Amino acid sequence: MKKIEIEGLNLFYGDFQALLDIRMSVREKAITALIGSSGCGKSTLLRCLNRMNDLIEDVRIEGSVKIDGKDIYKIKSGLTQLRKKVGMVFQRPNPFPLSVYENVAFGLRVHHMAKGSELEDIVGESLKAVHLWDELKDRLNRSALGLSLEQKQRLCIARLIAVKSEVLLMDEPCSALDPLATLRIEDLMQLLKKDYTIVIVTHNMQQAARVSDETGFMLLGELVEFGRTPDIFTKPKDKRTEDYITGRFG
Amino acid sequence: MAKLRKFKEAIIEKLIFLSGIASIVFVALIFIFLLREGISVLRSTSLGAFLGGKFWYPISDPPKLGILPLILGSLLVTLGAIAMAVPLGIAAAFYIAEVAPSRLRNILKSFVEILSAIPSVVLGFLGITILVPFLKRFLDLPTGLTAFAGSIMLAFMAMPTIISISEDAINAVPREYKEGAIALGATHWQTLHRVIIHGALPGIIAAAMLGIGRVFGETMAVMMVTGNAAVIPNSLFEPVRTLTATIAAEMGEAAKGSPHYNALFAIGIVLFVISFLINLTADLFLNRSRRR
The missing domain is CATH 1.20.5 (Single alpha-helices involved in coiled-coils or other helix-helix interfaces)
Structure with missing residues (x-):
């Protein structure tokens, strides 16, 4: 099943073209990785999927991005429903300056999804889903800013689970974490894959090889090659992909 | 070498x-x-009679040196000014930092700076010639020279401090908080009042405290528009006299070494201590906002 289909996507920052005619599709309930060196446009592409690029002034986008068959660039009403459905995890964990509980409850409150004991239940379930419940169940009212980086990143994922996001966009979610924490987050991604469609941007090639089902390699705004992860890493079709994964540049 | x-x-x-x-x-x-x-004022009055005395008749014989009317005058004018300047200033700061398009933002910021550059005596002059007659007519008062007029003038003077420091605090809230909230589908307004305000709160409180300090110590504009009657005020719409105005108005005519002269210095100590406490509180909050 295709969850996301991108066709003829061009993106310009002023006069600079950051994405060139991107064409790719993302499988439902699978992990799709985007790799490439810094500045290749992989984060920009990711941010096209929940329209976070709209926040930047002077940006122009052409082409279509369809999620569940609907072009998200033709939405007439607000973007809040889109961003609820397509959640995002950032490079630097960014819990709000609120308590652990309020962080998870945030999305539920802004979308008026639950109140009272129902709210409490969903917060609990969400924290369990990211394996934070046992660690934090006695500290729900403490500030989330005091957590470790790994806990913060898990909390940010729990925020998305609480609002029942269907797609999780992860922008280098482990680059601020140590190797062991990275592995634990990767394990979590494998669990989440059963229920969520995940797109991850990473410049750690091993990570892409470990966690993803499909991989796209980007270079200078172009999607050079896209395919099943084992194929990309063992028999790339494009010379540039081969050069990159064998470490000749990047 | x-x-x-x-x-x-x-x-x-x-x-x-x-x-x-x-x-x-x-x-x-x-x-x-x-x-x-x-300190020598304590030779002619007790500390209690000085701080709590209801009558300020410094040139009667013997002089009555009670500064309670002056303290209350200062408090009333300050509270009135703060009640106007704090909500307006914070709302303006949010508008400038988060809502205004960038061209308008720059224009607004320079006007806030110009507002802070207007000498207080000029503001007081405008107060006497425009505000005071207007208040007298509009509110049908025996005189427009009231605590209320002083509060309005001081609100003008506190606004630039409150706006620029609150705006700094709002801008210092990490971008990631805002992005996180927007990416969760929060609207701009929800992001402002559920996330950004929490991040900026210590700085905003500090801004309000510094605004209060600015208002409390101001002399010239208040002296010109408050009517300078050293009596205990019953409402905002009566003439009052502040601590600062008392020193400025009477220092020239007090004989050096007289109880009156000493009392004016003692008022200076009271002002000094109160300003110090206000600034100290502001500092505590500023430090807390930086540590985040």
């Missing part, structure tokens, strides 16, 4: 050290001077 350089550096070090501690020395000297001149 090397010796000479070492000597030079030692001199420079000492000079920098002196400049560094100069502020401490000056504050200490000022306080000692105030204390020396002011």
Whole structure:
């Protein structure tokens, strides 16, 4: 099943073209990785999927991005429903300056999804889903800013689970974490894959090889090659992909 | 050669050290001077009668040196000003930092700076010629020279401080919080009042405290529009006299060494202590907002 289909996507920052005619599709309930060196446009592409690029002034986008068959660039009403459905995890964990509980409850409150004991239940379930419940169940009212980086990143994922996001966009979610924490987050991604469609941007090639089902390699705004992860890493079709994964540049 | 350089550096070090501690020395000297001149007021009145006395008749015989009407006058004018300036200032800061398009933002910021550059005597002048007659007519008062007029003038003066410091605090809230909230589908307004305000709160409180400090110590504009009647006020719409205006108005005519003269210095001590406490509170909150 295709969850996301991108066709003829061009993106310009002023006069600079950051994405060139991107064409790719993302499988439902699978992990799709985007790799490439810094500045290749992989984060920009990711941010096209929940329209976070709209926040930047002077940006122009052409082409279509369809999620569940609907072009998200033709939405007439607000973007809040889109961003609820397509959640995002950032490079630097960014819990709000609120308590652990309020962080998870945030999305539920802004979308008026639950109140009272129902709210409490969903917060609990969400924290369990990211394996934070046992660690934090006695500290729900403490500030989330005091957590470790790994806990913060898990909390940010729990925020998305609480609002029942269907797609999780992860922008280098482990680059601020140590190797062991990275592995634990990767394990979590494998669990989440059963229920969520995940797109991850990473410049750690091993990570892409470990966690993803499909991989796209980007270079200078172009999607050079896209395919099943084992194929990309063992028999790339494009010379540039081969050069990159064998470490000749990047 | 090397010796000479070492000597030079030692001199420079000492000079920098002196400049560094100069502020401490000056504050200490000022306080000692105030204390020396002011403390003798206790020879003619008790501390309780000075701070709690209801009558300020410094040139009657014997003089009555109770500053309660002046303290209440200052408090009333300050509270009135703060009630106007704090909500307006914070709302303006949010507008400038988060809502205004960037061109308008720059224009607004320069006007806020210009507002802070207007000399207080000019504001007071405008107050006397425009605001005071307007209040008298509009509110049908016996005189427009009231605490309310002083509060309005002071609100103008506190706004730039409150706006620019609150705006700094709002801008200092990490971008990631905002992005996180927007990416969760929060609207701009929800992001502002559920996330950004929490991040900026200590800085905003500090801004309000510094605004209060600015208002409390202001003299000229208040003296010109509040009517300067040293009586205990019953409402905002009566003439009052503030601590600062009392010193400014009476220092010239008080005979050196008289109880009146000493009492004015004692008022200076009271002002000094209150301003110090206000600034200290502001500092505590500013530090807390930086540590985040």
